[in-house]
Amino acid sequence: MDNLNRLRDSTRLPHLGLIRFAGPDAATFLQGQLSNDTRRLAAGQCLLAAWSTPQGRVLAVLTLLPHSSGIIALLPKDLLVPTIEGLRKYVLRSKVRIEDLSGEFAVLGGWGGTAGSAGYSEIDDIGTAPVTGDPERRWFIGSRTALDRPGIADGETAASAWRLADIRAGLPQIYAVTRDLFVAQMLNLDLVDGISFTKGCFTGQEIIARTQHLGRIKRRMFRLRLPPGVWSVGQAVRLDDGRAGRLLELGPAGESGEAQEALAVLNLDPVGGEPVGATAHGEELEPAAIAAVTLPLPYVWRAA
Numbered sequence: 001m002d003n004l005n006r007l008r009d010s011t012r013l014p015h016l017g018l019i020r021f022a023g024p025d026a027a028t029f030l031q032g033q034l035s036n037d038t039r040r041l042a043a044g045q046c047l048l049a050a051w052s053t054p055q056g057r058v059l060a061v062l063t064l065l066p067h068s069s070g071i072i073a074l075l076p077k078d079l080l081v082p083t084i085e086g087l088r089k090y091v092l093r094s095k096v097r098i099e100d101l102s103g104e105f106a107v108l109g110g111w112g113g114t115a116g117s118a119g120y121s122e123i124d125d126i127g128t129a130p131v132t133g134d135p136e137r138r139w140f141i142g143s144r145t146a147l148d149r150p151g152i153a154d155g156e157t158a159a160s161a162w163r164l165a166d167i168r169a170g171l172p173q174i175y176a177v178t179r180d181l182f183v184a185q186m187l188n189l190d191l192v193d194g195i196s197f198t199k200g201c202f203t204g205q206e207i208i209a210r211t212q213h214l215g216r217i218k219r220r221m222f223r224l225r226l227p228p229g230v231w232s233v234g235q236a237v238r239l240d241d242g243r244a245g246r247l248l249e250l251g252p253a254g255e256s257g258e259a260q261e262a263l264a265v266l267n268l269d270p271v272g273g274e275p276v277g278a279t280a281h282g283e284e285l286e287p288a289a290i291a292a293v294t295l296p297l298p299y300v301w302r303a304a
Helices: 003-009 026-031 038-043 077-088 156-169 205-214
Strands: 010-012 016-022 047-052 058-067 070-076 097-100 105-111 121-123 126-131 134-143 219-226 236-239 244-252 260-267 293-295
Touching: 003 010, 003 105, 010 156, 016 026, 016 077, 016 105, 026 038, 026 070, 038 047, 038 058, 047 077, 058 077, 058 126, 058 134, 070 077, 070 134, 077 097, 134 156, 156 244, 156 260
Parallel strands: none
Antiparallel strands: 010 105, 016 070, 016 097, 047 058, 058 070, 105 134, 121 126, 126 134, 219 260, 219 293, 236 244, 244 260
8 A cells, every 4th residue: 555545544743843854974963862772763663762851851752754865853843943952052063954844844643554564664755654652553754745635634633633542552742841851761761662771872861771770760651531621731730649740641532522631740659759740940839639540551660
């Protein structure tokens, strides 16, 4: 099946943007900045990776695709500018160009897996790869002209359905309001093949490796069903069992639009720990306890 036929079951994802890393040193440059092993891109793999501060706090979660014009990263649009400007500071003498590709290219999400297509491929100027941890969905990237096809789902409802699928797959996302708050393991990136502990040094590696080897992971990402209310990404929450944390992603889980599922980073210990609303700037919020329901994720983790 060619990519044009696959596009019939795809969705526009207007909340995502694209960054292209081009030049002979692109993969090497990213190897020193991101949490995953970018050498795997040469084998046609699609990678999930975190870009973190030297203190190990995640600034962006990127999906990397080995496009013919360079390595293309998918991430929320509200992180495009800070991510590009931040990474350019590390370029120095590396032969790599970092550019916002969102005006020229678009990204779609496709429903339905395709047998025998486990890696990245490029046909008819359209690149495609399976979503990490969810082989029933696929990414499509290409020029806006190439992806301007009839029958592609559009609008907030279609994009929200994709975000709900991310929630149910346990795939974390960082937006501007949640950047610089969490170490990679708090986002379960060690459980969804988002961190390589054998690749060598990268920005934030010392803290991330120490967290892993000492087993001092005091917060983890959970999937929740929220009670009726007004919710937003980045909102501080406290559950009625005492666990507290912050919402990472939201998706409507019912036709009425009132039911909401979420990913949230919560303290493992309901007693003590950091204030529920602690931010990079030190503010503290203490919201009322809510009767959220913890839902299963497609992977398991072991508390230290």
